[in-house]
Amino acid sequence: MSMGKFVAGFALFTLPMAALAQDGDAPARAREDAASQAAAPLSGAAMGSERTGPEQRFTGEDLFDIAIAADPEISPDGRHIAYVRRTNDIMTDRAVSAIWLIDTRTGRETPLAGRAGDAFSPRWSPDGRRIAYASTEGGGAQLWVQWLDGGEAVRLTGLPTSPSHIAWSPDGQSIAYTMLVKDSGPSLGAAPANRPEGAEWAEPLEIHDLLTYRADGQGYVEPGFEKIFLVPATGGAPRQLTFGRYHDSGPLSWSPDGATIYFGANRRPDWEDDPLESEIHALDVASGAIARLTDRNGPDHSPAVSPDGGKIAYLGFDDALRAYEDNDLYVMNRDGSGRRNLTADWGYSPAGIAWDADGRAIYAQYDISGETRVARIGLDGSVRDVVHGLSGGGLDRPYTGGSFSVADNDAIAFTGGTATRPAEVQLHRGGEARILTDLNRSLRAVKTFGEVRRIATRSSHDGIEIEGWLTLPPGYVEGQRVPLILEIHGGPFAAYGPHFATDNQLYAAAGYAVLSANPRGSTSYGEDFANLIDKAYPGNDYHDLMSIVDRAIALGIADPDRLFVTGGSGGGVLTSWIVGKTNRFKAAATQKPVINWTTQALTADGPAFFGRYWLGAQPWEDPETYWRLSPLSLVGEVETPTLVVVGSEDYRTPVSESEQYYTALRLRGVPTALVKVPGASHGGIAARPSQSAAKASAILAWFERHAQGWSREDAAQAP
Numbered sequence: 001m002s003m004g005k006f007v008a009g010f011a012l013f014t015l016p017m018a019a020l021a022q023d024g025d026a027p028a029r030a031r032e033d034a035a036s037q038a039a040a041p042l043s044g045a046a047m048g049s050e051r052t053g054p055e056q057r058f059t060g061e062d063l064f065d066i067a068i069a070a071d072p073e074i075s076p077d078g079r080h081i082a083y084v085r086r087t088n089d090i091m092t093d094r095a096v097s098a099i100w101l102i103d104t105r106t107g108r109e110t111p112l113a114g115r116a117g118d119a120f121s122p123r124w125s126p127d128g129r130r131i132a133y134a135s136t137e138g139g140g141a142q143l144w145v146q147w148l149d150g151g152e153a154v155r156l157t158g159l160p161t162s163p164s165h166i167a168w169s170p171d172g173q174s175i176a177y178t179m180l181v182k183d184s185g186p187s188l189g190a191a192p193a194n195r196p197e198g199a200e201w202a203e204p205l206e207i208h209d210l211l212t213y214r215a216d217g218q219g220y221v222e223p224g225f226e227k228i229f230l231v232p233a234t235g236g237a238p239r240q241l242t243f244g245r246y247h248d249s250g251p252l253s254w255s256p257d258g259a260t261i262y263f264g265a266n267r268r269p270d271w272e273d274d275p276l277e278s279e280i281h282a283l284d285v286a287s288g289a290i291a292r293l294t295d296r297n298g299p300d301h302s303p304a305v306s307p308d309g310g311k312i313a314y315l316g317f318d319d320a321l322r323a324y325e326d327n328d329l330y331v332m333n334r335d336g337s338g339r340r341n342l343t344a345d346w347g348y349s350p351a352g353i354a355w356d357a358d359g360r361a362i363y364a365q366y367d368i369s370g371e372t373r374v375a376r377i378g379l380d381g382s383v384r385d386v387v388h389g390l391s392g393g394g395l396d397r398p399y400t401g402g403s404f405s406v407a408d409n410d411a412i413a414f415t416g417g418t419a420t421r422p423a424e425v426q427l428h429r430g431g432e433a434r435i436l437t438d439l440n441r442s443l444r445a446v447k448t449f450g451e452v453r454r455i456a457t458r459s460s461h462d463g464i465e466i467e468g469w470l471t472l473p474p475g476y477v478e479g480q481r482v483p484l485i486l487e488i489h490g491g492p493f494a495a496y497g498p499h500f501a502t503d504n505q506l507y508a509a510a511g512y513a514v515l516s517a518n519p520r521g522s523t524s525y526g527e528d529f530a531n532l533i534d535k536a537y538p539g540n541d542y543h544d545l546m547s548i549v550d551r552a553i554a555l556g557i558a559d560p561d562r563l564f565v566t567g568g569s570g571g572g573v574l575t576s577w578i579v580g581k582t583n584r585f586k587a588a589a590t591q592k593p594v595i596n597w598t599t600q601a602l603t604a605d606g607p608a609f610f611g612r613y614w615l616g617a618q619p620w621e622d623p624e625t626y627w628r629l630s631p632l633s634l635v636g637e638v639e640t641p642t643l644v645v646v647g648s649e650d651y652r653t654p655v656s657e658s659e660q661y662y663t664a665l666r667l668r669g670v671p672t673a674l675v676k677v678p679g680a681s682h683g684g685i686a687a688r689p690s691q692s693a694a695k696a697s698a699i700l701a702w703f704e705r706h707a708q709g710w711s712r713e714d715a716a717q718a719p
Contacts, residue, residue: 012490012569012594012653054446057474057509060693062447063502064090067439068422069415070392071121071403075128078407079104080148082112082122082131083415083425085439088689095687099133101148102436104411104427109437112146113137113153119144123166125233132156132166132175132233143177145233156235163229165250170258174230178250181240182224211272215605216652217681228252228263228283241288246271248281251302255334256309259285264301264314267292275608280314280336293336300330302351307359310334315350323534323614324493326527329353329364329377342381347526350377357408365390367400367524369467370497374404374412374428387433389416391499392423396686397487397568398452398469398501398516399494400524419452419469419498420444448474450508452498455515457551461543464529468517468548469496470557471504476513484558485512485703486549486585488519488567488574492537495524503686506696512564512703515552519544519574535616538577538629545574546582560584564703568592568645569653569682573631576661579642580634587706589643589699592653592682595661597626605651635664641671641706645695647680671710673702 065088072083081102089096098114099122113119117137124131131146138155141162146153156175157163163177186209195201206220214220226247231238242248246267253262261283266274267290278299282291293312294300298319303312312332317325326349332339342362343350350364361378363386372390375383392415393401402423404414415423416433421444424437450471459466473482485507489496496516504514518525519541521533533541552558565585567575572593579588594600598619601610611618619626627633642665646658658674665672675698677691686692 012492012573056446056448058447058449058502058505059509060506060690060697062443063689063693064088065440065443066395066422066502068392068395069425069437069439070423072405072413072415072425073122073124073131074104074405074407074411074413074427075124076126076408077128078409078411078429079128081413081425081427081436082124082133083413083437084120084122085114090689093688093690095689099131102425104429104436107436113144121164121166123168125168125172126170127172130172130233132168134163134166143175143231145175154235156231156233157238159238164226165252167250167252167254167261168233170254170256173233174258175233176228176230176241176252176254176261178226178228178248178252180222180224181227182222185223211607212605214651216650217683219649219651228261230285241283241285242290243288249278249301251304253303253305253312255305256307260334261285262293262303262305262312264299264303273608275606276319278316280312282334291336293332294339298325302353304353304355304362305334306355307357311359313353313355313362315353321613321616322531323537324521324523324527324530326530327351329362331362331379342377342379343383345381346383349523349527350375352403354404354406356406357410363404363406363412365402365404367495367497370400370469370495370518370524372400372402372497374414387412387414387416387428389418389426389433390414391417391497393499394501395422396501396503396692397489398496398499398504399489400497400499417500419471419500420449422500449505450474450514451476452504454498455517455548455551455555457548459520459540459544460547460550461540464520464532464544466517466519466544466548467525468515469498470552471501471508471514471516472557473508473511473513479556481556481559482511482513483562483564483703483707484549484552485514486545486563486565486567487514487516488545488565488571489516489522490567490569490571491523492521492533492541492570492573493523493530494570495522497524502692503696506693507700510700513552513557515549515558517545517548519548521570535614535625536629537614538574538631541574542577542581545578562586562707564588566591566699568685572653576631576642577634579640580631580637583639585640586709587641587643587703589645589702590658590661591645591695592647592650592685593631593644593657593661594653595630595657595664596632597630598623599660600653600657601626603654603656632660632664635661635668638665638668638670639711641702641710643673643675643699643702645675645677645685645698647677647682647685649679650682650685652682669712669715671706 067087070084097118097120099112099119101112119135122133134141143157143163161180165178167176186207228242229238248265264278266277276299278301280293280300300316303314315327329343329350348366352365354363361376374387390402393399402415411429416426417423453470455470456467507514553560563585566589568591572590575590644658644662662674
């Protein structure tokens with residue numbers, strides 16, 4: 001399970017990989033076959049000789065031509081930015097990652113790494129003369145260093161598993177990182193020992209004894225624990241710094257004197273049963289001694305040491321057994337004393353923290369009303385926005401997201417885009433932001449994308465404001481009514497915003513308006529708004545969605561007789577709930593849903609979380625609540641043709657959830673089909689561009705097939 005960043009709750013989904021997702025250190029991606037990567041992927045635009053001119057509509061083929069910027073790392077002096085450029089290779093049908101370097105004065109770009117394998121996680125040395133990064137060149141992911149002054153790239157390690165959370169020592173002599181240290185798995189008995197030479201026996205038994213024994217996007221969990229290591233920056237044998245049967249996770253933060261590394265971890269014996277718990281620890285590099293600096297019930301994580309070494313900023317919250325909590329930003333003395341909450345009255349959830357060079361404030365990104373910003377939070381609790389317009393939370397759907405980094409002169413590099421432009425590298429300096437890349441120039445010159453408008457209304461349930469974004473078909477004529485697709489986000493603790501989304505643009509190119517709404521439970525509107533669905537999901541979020549659909553109709557855009565609905569993960573839950581509540585939609589496509597909370601809680605990859613935090617009890621303790629909130633309880637009311645879509649290796653909302661729903665609909669005689677995406681995990685259902693395009697095409701085909709709706713009476717009279 002993916003709890004490293006403590007997004008204040010265990011999401012039903014891992015933020016969408018969407019062909020080019022921003023995944024930070026991305027150890028899972030690093031283990032992909034390096035031979036499948038290409039330095040210059042072929043373009044989808046090169047295919048087909050029958051064209052007489054450029055295709056102005058956005059098509060599934062165009063997914064191979066999109067590039068996106070991620071992980072922008074600005075040099076200490078602000079002169080250069082290293083960033084990860086992600087593109088899609090049409091020959092291997094996979095995303096490939098390379099590191100590029102931008103001169104912030106001239107705008108000149110040069111390739112740095114990624115010619116013979118994925119390259120990612122660039123990190124500047126303290127003097128700004130070297131960049132450490134991870135690369136799959138030559139095989140599995142290893143740690144590399146590139147000398148910038150005419151030097152070469154040198155591979156530092158030969159590791160058995162992928163390095164993550166790269167962190168330079170202050171003197172530039174060493175690099176710390178985390179890595180999985182494998183253990184031998186559990187054993188029980190043995191197969192017969194007298195196998196004849198040349199005999200082909202069955203594979204040995206699989207034995208699992210972890211509570212979370214499989215994880216979405218990872219598969220069955222390899223026995224072992226993540227540990228902290230240190231390697232000389234010029235190469236040499238790595239040294240393991242932490243030990244024991246618990247995970248010591250990043251990010252890692254060095255004290256200025258290089259004597260201490262701070263990290264977050266749950267080093268308690270019951271770590272398996274407490275999915276949120278974590279404390280800040282101080283590791284003495286010389287002796288290996290570890291001191292725990294925090295001690296509350298709840299996650300404390302992401303430590304960042306102040307420039308003078310006297311204070312530690314970190315994120316966390318009190319565990320109240322609710323499905324969602326905002327993070328708060330804390331500061332304490334380096335020995336753990338004097339803890340202060342700087343954002344107790346702010347109402348938003350900071351992330352990605354970095355100290356101002358003068359040590360008087362901390363930069364953090366946060367989401368507000370479906371958008372992502374960077375704020376400067378003073379040690380006195382003052383908050384001032386400094387950057388707007390971050391993006392990069394995904395590509396297939398318009399999630400909030402993006403990332404940033406800060407130079408010593410307060411220049412900020414960040415990924416930002418618009419509703420019709422994927423994330424680019426931008427630089428904020430002197431009060432202004434400047435776009436430094438134009439990764440999709442040729443595509444934007446030819447394609448006409450659908451306009452995106454903000455839409456808002458009051459919920460029919462209790463009058464709270466519900467916000468969303470409406471993507472219009474390209475060339476939309478004002479006053480024209482068009483078919484509408486209600487596209488519901490996952491999570492459910494996440495948010496949509498005015499960000500580029502390939503699914504929405506593909507639907508719009510087919511003539512649909514697409515409504516991306518943020519019902520109650522969505523983040524970026526404050527903790528109270530998110531927790532309106534605590535122990536009550538799905539529920540009144542249904543009324544929010546129906547209200548904003550009614551608003552799209554009242555605006556004269558949506559045709560009330562041509563309504564369709566889809567959504568993935570949490571959006572799949574609500575899609576299945578909606579068709580059990582109303583017949584107003586002509587057709588539906590539920591993607592990777594939860595259908596039965598009992599089976600979800602006991603088969604998904606978050607068994608310690610779902611029952612305790614989302615339902616408030618285990619299935620045998622409160623079976624009535626589990627059934628009442630399960631979309632399967634409403635299947636007897638469904639009369640809407642409903643497509644069911646799921647990745648064949650989904651461990652977050654397991655395949656059996658979708659199969660249950662498909663079978664139930666078949667038994668009831670409701671038109672349905674089951675679409676499985678081969679090899680796809682929950683978070684990676686759109687990771688391969690051909691599958692992402694095919695999935696969107698299948699949903700559109702289903703909607704077209706049932707554009708006139710369906711009724712049992714008409715079906716019975718059909719010849």
